[in-house]
Structure formats: C-alpha cells, structure tokens
Amino acid sequence: MTLSTSTNYHLKSIDSPLTEEPLVVLSQHLRTPHESDVEFMQRMSGNPIPSSVETSIIHSALIDARRALARLQDESRILQRYIEGQRYLVAPIRRLPPEIVGEIMLQCRPVHDVLISGAPGRSSTAVKLGRICRIWRDISLSIPALWSSFNLTQLNAHATMQYEPVQEQIAESLHLHLTRSRGAPLNIKIKLYSMPSGSGIMGHILNQLVSHSTQWCDLRLVAPHSALSFLGPAKGFFPMLEYIHLTSDAYHSLPTLLEAPRLHTVTLLDCGFVRSQNKLPWTQIKTLKLSGDAKHFPAILRFSPQVETITMIHYQDSMEELETYPPIVLSDCHCFELRLTQSMCNDDGVNEFLTYEEFFGSFSLPAARQIMFSDDGQKKALPFRSIASFLGRAGSLQELILNSIELHWDHTGVKVPLLAMLANTPKLVTLKIYSADEADSSWRKKYHELLLEFLLKSLNIPRQGKDSTAYHLVPRLESLELRNLDVAVWLKRWPDICSMIRSRARPRIYKEECMRGLRHLLLSTNDHQGARRLRARLQRFVAKGMEVIVEYVDCGYDDESDSDECEELEDEKFEDSESLCDTDDSQVD
Known part of the structure; x- marks a missing residue:
C-alpha cells in the first residue's frame, strides 16, 4: 500500500508493522515552520499574496496530509485490535x-x-x-x-x-x-x-x-x-x-471385607444396633464417626478398641433401652466429640439422668487429650455430674471445649457445674467455651450473667492466706477462649474479671512443678463498641507478656445491651480496679 502525494514534495517510505508494503508519509520538509526559519519570517513580514497555482498546491498538500493521517490512524486501530486480541497470550495464568x-x-x-x-x-x-x-x-x-x-x-x-x-x-x-x-x-x-x-x-x-x-x-x-x-x-x-x-x-448390604489394608475412617449414618462384626476390619479403624441414637453407640465401640478419634452425633431418640455391656476402655483414643441435637431421653427427671449416667459410664478414654461437648439445638442442661465423672476417667485431658452448653443448675445437685467438671481435669491446659447464639437480649443477658458467675467461682484464685477449692482447679491452664460474650455483663463486673485474669496470669509452683500461668486469652463478641473497650482494658496484660485477642463477630442482629448507659460508672470502676490490681501485683513475690 502506497500513499500518493504531490511530486513537488519530497517523500519518505517506512515499513508497516502489519504489512510489508512501504507506507509513504510526508517528508520532514513539510513540518510546521519554526519561528527561527528566516525565510518563513521574511515571507510573513513581506506579506506576499500567493498565486492561484501556489494556493492549489497548498490545498493539495493539506488534503494529502489529512489522507496520510487518516491512513495512519486506521493502521493504528488495526494494530491495537491485533494487540488486544493477542493479550491473553501474556496473561499471568x-x-x-x-x-x-x-x-x-x-x-x-x-x-x-x-x-x-x-x-x-x-x-x-x-x-x-x-x-x-x-x-x-x-x-x-x-x-x-x-x-x-x-x-x-x-x-x-x-x-x-x-x-x-x-x-x-x-x-x-x-x-x-x-x-x-x-x-x-x-x-x-x-x-x-x-x-x-x-x-x-x-x-x-x-x-x-x-x-x-x-x-x-x-x-x-x-x-x-x-x-x-x-x-x-x-x-x-x-x-x-x-x-x-x-x-x-x-452396612448390612456390604460383602464381608476380607481385606482393606488402608481403611482407617468409618462413618455410620442413622446407625441402629450393629451386631454383625464381620463387615469391616474394625480392629484397624482409627477414626469413627457415628450419628443417630446415641444409645446404640457404645455397642459399636466394642468393635474398634484401637480407635483414635471419635465423633458422636445424637439427633434421634429411638425410645429403646441402652444395652448394657461391660465398660469399654479405649486406651488409644485421643480426641472425642459429642454433639446433641435433642435429649437422649424424652422423659424428664430421674429417667433422663439415668440414661446419661449409663451412657457416659459405658466407656472411658484414659488417653484423651481433647474432648468437646456441643449442644446443637436441645438447649437443655446436661447432667454435669455424669460428665464430671466421665472427664475424671480421662486422666490425660489437656483441652476441653464446651459449645453452646447450658450451664445452669440441674436436678442432680451440682451447684456449680463448671467447677464440677474442672475439678476432675487437673492436667487441663486449654479451656474453650462457646456461648449459645441467641437473638433474645433478655435470655442472652441472663445466660451470660450465670456463665460469668460460674467462671469467677471456678477460675479465680484468691490471694494467699484464703482457702479456696479454685486454687487447686486446672493449675496448668494456659489458654482460655470465650466466644459470643455479652460485653455489658463483663464490663459491669470488671474488677472481679480483672482479679481473675491477674490471678491466673501469675506463674506458680504447684506440687513442686512450675506452672506458667495463663498465657493466651481470646474473647469474641458481636458488640463492636464493646470489643474496642475490652481490647483497651486488657492492654495491661498484653504489656506483661500475655497474648490477648478480642474479636468482633457480626451475628446478624443488633446488640441492645445497656452498656452505653452505664459507661461512665463502669469507667470509674475500671480505674478503681486498675489501682487495685497494681496494689495486688506489688504484693506478689
């Protein structure tokens, strides 16, 4: 492709990036005159009148220049489309x-x-x-x-x-x-x-x-x-x-598994009484997940004495009696989880307590390092006396997780259920309590007041010279995680909370063994303002080497607590508690 122009002007050719034909462009002599061009300045000062031939030549040159510019713009657009079409070739992927x-x-x-x-x-x-x-x-x-x-x-x-x-x-x-x-x-x-x-x-x-x-x-x-x-x-x-x-x-339709050398995880859904043991190589199972009526689970545990991880999900009551077997000792199990969506027994009172008593008494986990209890819907207090006895047989327990578990007093006579459980876990290092999510602010406030009361009774270590069973509870506790807190309840009792955290943070000598004290504290709440205030008040413990994390979690509903109404009074109490804490710290050796 060649651009034609007047022969009275010098032309120069260049190669097109898209075609091999020479592209003719205007000579550099047709550039815009510069002020330093003496000949141009003389012609301008002389104000000559061009002849008609010169005018025609000038107009022709302008037309040719416009055509050349249009052709270059077309070529530029073609090249740009080509580049954009090939851009995917240089994409990072x-x-x-x-x-x-x-x-x-x-x-x-x-x-x-x-x-x-x-x-x-x-x-x-x-x-x-x-x-x-x-x-x-x-x-x-x-x-x-x-x-x-x-x-x-x-x-x-x-x-x-x-x-x-x-x-x-x-x-x-x-x-x-x-x-x-x-x-x-x-x-x-x-x-x-x-x-x-x-x-x-x-x-x-x-x-x-x-x-x-x-x-x-x-x-x-x-x-x-x-x-x-x-x-x-x-x-x-x-x-x-x-x-x-x-x-x-x-399960009952399976052929007999004569050989499955790699099988290590079994999940049984809606499991009833499983009496046939020859379907699976139970002795090599390491992870067992059971769901259905929990009264059938102990019978299945007899088949897999070497299981290491157990997950139980109880979501139906078959109204059948719990079969009685000699207690099973699962000496290799190190992780246990029980999730409840409804009670194990629809009857109230003694029958329900006996059902739980028989269930937790049917097996023991002496080597368990982590145990989790989770309430996914029944919102009913568990018989903590049975749980405490069950935990007492887990002598190696280091981590206890309570997820949405009701902690109010029950008919078994346990006054402080959390204290009853912690009294049987002397080697506990990590305690995690996840409060139940509830949009009802009045219910939530009552629940958290009771939870905080139990925490203070169970974890606070008084100053030397005062007798307290709490002094002997979980002496190895190093990590405490509390989620879904009602900040308003916590701020109202900040002096007591500060005293509890301070007492747990001190290194101690217990039975000739050095205890590091509380090193990790995680709190979460749906109150953004409350989370900020908690974070600010806990900075004094961060300065002393404790890892403190305060998380804000959006639960989808507004926290209608009255924390803002009593903020000034709480801040005064906060200042008093800070001075009290400083005084108490100075008394510690």
Missing part, C-alpha cells in the same frame, strides 16, 4: 508451568454429579476445565485424579432416573470418567431413594462401579436395602479403600 496448572485443578477438587451432567449445559467440572483451551484440555486429560471423584445422587424420590434416555446419559458420563480416571483412586458418592426400574441400564451403571471396586478410595453409600443389591458381586479385596460412609442398610 499462561505463564504458569503445566504442572502448576494441574495442581490448581486438583486443589479445586471438582466433584462430578453423573446424574445431571448428561443434560445440556450441565457438564462436569472436569469437562468444563478441558473446554477452556487446547492446553487446558491436554492438562486435564493428563491428570487421572481429576476425573476420579463423582456422585450418583438421586435428588429426590421423584427424580428423572426412571427414564431410559437419562440412564443412557448417566452411563455414558460414568464411562467417560472411569476411562479417563484410569488407575486413580476413586471417590464415589451414591445416594438413592430406590432402585430405578427400566431396561436394566441402571444395573449396568452400578456394575461398572463394582468392576472398579479395587480402585475405591472413598465410598459413600446412602440407600435403602432394595437399592444395594448391586454390591453383591463386589469382591472382598479393596486395596485402596481408606474412607467409607454408610447407613445401617448399606
């Missing part, structure tokens, strides 16, 4: 080596639902990753583990799995993933309400899974007994199986 991109894909852990993926626009995550570009497709196909996690989940009892076209889509999708996963360990979740009827395609689908049973790593089965007949042909050798998640029906 394209600078990553294929190994890093593959690791990112694996960390995403895409789980493929083979039930719905056959529908238009519902492709699996692994397939979508391969559609980004050719490079990503090659990377995704080179990673078998990317295709090894998938679900066969019936969303509801009326799902479209009954239709043959849907089953064919599921079969094709499952075959795709089984083929591309090659020999990678398989993570499979099957959730069926019933066995779909039809042409037998569904049976073929399940047989595909059974044929790859030697690759099962994580197997989750939630289905009625009628839908689990496909497990019959499964072999008794599962060399890669590490995790298994079953309902009671699925």
Whole structure:
C-alpha cells in the first residue's frame, strides 16, 4: 500500500508493522515552520499574496496530509485490535508451568454429579476445565485424579432416573470418567431413594462401579436395602479403600471385607444396633464417626478398641433401652466429640439422668487429650455430674471445649457445674467455651450473667492466706477462649474479671512443678463498641507478656445491651480496679 502525494514534495517510505508494503508519509520538509526559519519570517513580514497555482498546491498538500493521517490512524486501530486480541497470550495464568496448572485443578477438587451432567449445559467440572483451551484440555486429560471423584445422587424420590434416555446419559458420563480416571483412586458418592426400574441400564451403571471396586478410595453409600443389591458381586479385596460412609442398610448390604489394608475412617449414618462384626476390619479403624441414637453407640465401640478419634452425633431418640455391656476402655483414643441435637431421653427427671449416667459410664478414654461437648439445638442442661465423672476417667485431658452448653443448675445437685467438671481435669491446659447464639437480649443477658458467675467461682484464685477449692482447679491452664460474650455483663463486673485474669496470669509452683500461668486469652463478641473497650482494658496484660485477642463477630442482629448507659460508672470502676490490681501485683513475690 502506497500513499500518493504531490511530486513537488519530497517523500519518505517506512515499513508497516502489519504489512510489508512501504507506507509513504510526508517528508520532514513539510513540518510546521519554526519561528527561527528566516525565510518563513521574511515571507510573513513581506506579506506576499500567493498565486492561484501556489494556493492549489497548498490545498493539495493539506488534503494529502489529512489522507496520510487518516491512513495512519486506521493502521493504528488495526494494530491495537491485533494487540488486544493477542493479550491473553501474556496473561499471568499462561505463564504458569503445566504442572502448576494441574495442581490448581486438583486443589479445586471438582466433584462430578453423573446424574445431571448428561443434560445440556450441565457438564462436569472436569469437562468444563478441558473446554477452556487446547492446553487446558491436554492438562486435564493428563491428570487421572481429576476425573476420579463423582456422585450418583438421586435428588429426590421423584427424580428423572426412571427414564431410559437419562440412564443412557448417566452411563455414558460414568464411562467417560472411569476411562479417563484410569488407575486413580476413586471417590464415589451414591445416594438413592430406590432402585430405578427400566431396561436394566441402571444395573449396568452400578456394575461398572463394582468392576472398579479395587480402585475405591472413598465410598459413600446412602440407600435403602432394595437399592444395594448391586454390591453383591463386589469382591472382598479393596486395596485402596481408606474412607467409607454408610447407613445401617448399606452396612448390612456390604460383602464381608476380607481385606482393606488402608481403611482407617468409618462413618455410620442413622446407625441402629450393629451386631454383625464381620463387615469391616474394625480392629484397624482409627477414626469413627457415628450419628443417630446415641444409645446404640457404645455397642459399636466394642468393635474398634484401637480407635483414635471419635465423633458422636445424637439427633434421634429411638425410645429403646441402652444395652448394657461391660465398660469399654479405649486406651488409644485421643480426641472425642459429642454433639446433641435433642435429649437422649424424652422423659424428664430421674429417667433422663439415668440414661446419661449409663451412657457416659459405658466407656472411658484414659488417653484423651481433647474432648468437646456441643449442644446443637436441645438447649437443655446436661447432667454435669455424669460428665464430671466421665472427664475424671480421662486422666490425660489437656483441652476441653464446651459449645453452646447450658450451664445452669440441674436436678442432680451440682451447684456449680463448671467447677464440677474442672475439678476432675487437673492436667487441663486449654479451656474453650462457646456461648449459645441467641437473638433474645433478655435470655442472652441472663445466660451470660450465670456463665460469668460460674467462671469467677471456678477460675479465680484468691490471694494467699484464703482457702479456696479454685486454687487447686486446672493449675496448668494456659489458654482460655470465650466466644459470643455479652460485653455489658463483663464490663459491669470488671474488677472481679480483672482479679481473675491477674490471678491466673501469675506463674506458680504447684506440687513442686512450675506452672506458667495463663498465657493466651481470646474473647469474641458481636458488640463492636464493646470489643474496642475490652481490647483497651486488657492492654495491661498484653504489656506483661500475655497474648490477648478480642474479636468482633457480626451475628446478624443488633446488640441492645445497656452498656452505653452505664459507661461512665463502669469507667470509674475500671480505674478503681486498675489501682487495685497494681496494689495486688506489688504484693506478689
């Protein structure tokens, strides 16, 4: 492409960045005259009148210059579009080596639902990753583990799995993933309400899974007994199986596991009485998760004496009696969690207490280092006398977590339930109490007043010369975490709280052993202003080497406490307590 102009002017050619044709531009002699140009100044001072020929030449030069400028602007726009079109080539993600991109894909852990993926626009995550570009497709196909996690989940009892076209889509999708996963360990979740009827395609689908049973790593089965007949042909050798998640029906439908050398985690959902012990290699199980009626849990514990981590979730009462067995000693268990969504016994009073008494007395954890009790809905005081006895048999306990547990007095006669528990945990190092979230401000205030009263009675160590059972409670306590606090309640009793923290922060000699004292304090509240004030008042302990963290957590409701109304009075008490603390500190050796 060549730009034509008047032959009376000198022209110069340059190469276009997009084409090899020379691009003609105006000569530098056509530049705008400079004030130092003597000839130009003379012509301007002489004010000559150009002839018509000269005028025509000037107009022609201007037109040619405009055309040249327009052509350059067009070329610039073309080049800019080309650059923008190629910008993705220099994107940061394209600078990553294929190994890093593959690791990112694996960390995403895409789980493929083979039930719905056959529908238009519902492709699996692994397939979508391969559609980004050719490079990503090659990377995704080179990673078998990317295709090894998938679900066969019936969303509801009326799902479209009954239709043959849907089953064919599921079969094709499952075959795709089984083929591309090659020999990678398989993570499979099957959730069926019933066995779909039809042409037998569904049976073929399940047989595909059974044929790859030697690759099962994580197997989750939630289905009625009628839908689990496909497990019959499964072999008794599962060399890669590490995790298994079953309902009671699925457990009884399993073939006998003759060999599963890697299996270490078992989850039983809705578990009833499990009397058959030959389904799983129980003696090698390290992590056990049980949910259902807690009265059935002790019977299952008998099968796995070497279990190290136990999680129990009680959410239904089968109205059956707790079977009596000799107490079980789980000497290898170091972590235990009990979550309650309702009471273990619907009866009130003595029957309920006896149920808990029998449950906590049916097993002991002498090597437990962490125990957690959590109330997820019943909002009812636990029989702390039973819990205290249970904790007393955990002689190595170092961390106790109470999550949303009601701490008011119960009918068992325990006056201070927290004191009763701490009295049986002499080696406790960490205490965590998570208060229940409740939007009702009056209920919350009453709850936190009682909680604070129990804390002061249980943890405060008086000055030397006064007798107190608290002096002997948890002498090794180094970390205290209290969440969802009502700051207004705390600020009203700040002198007592300051005294408690100060007494716990002092290093002490207890039974010829040096105790470091409280080193870590974490408090959280939904009151932003209160959190700021607490943080300011606790700075004196930070200056003495204690780690103090005050967190603000937005719980979604406004704190309507009256802390602002009595702020001036509390600040006066705060100043008094500070002077008192300084006086007491000076009396300590």
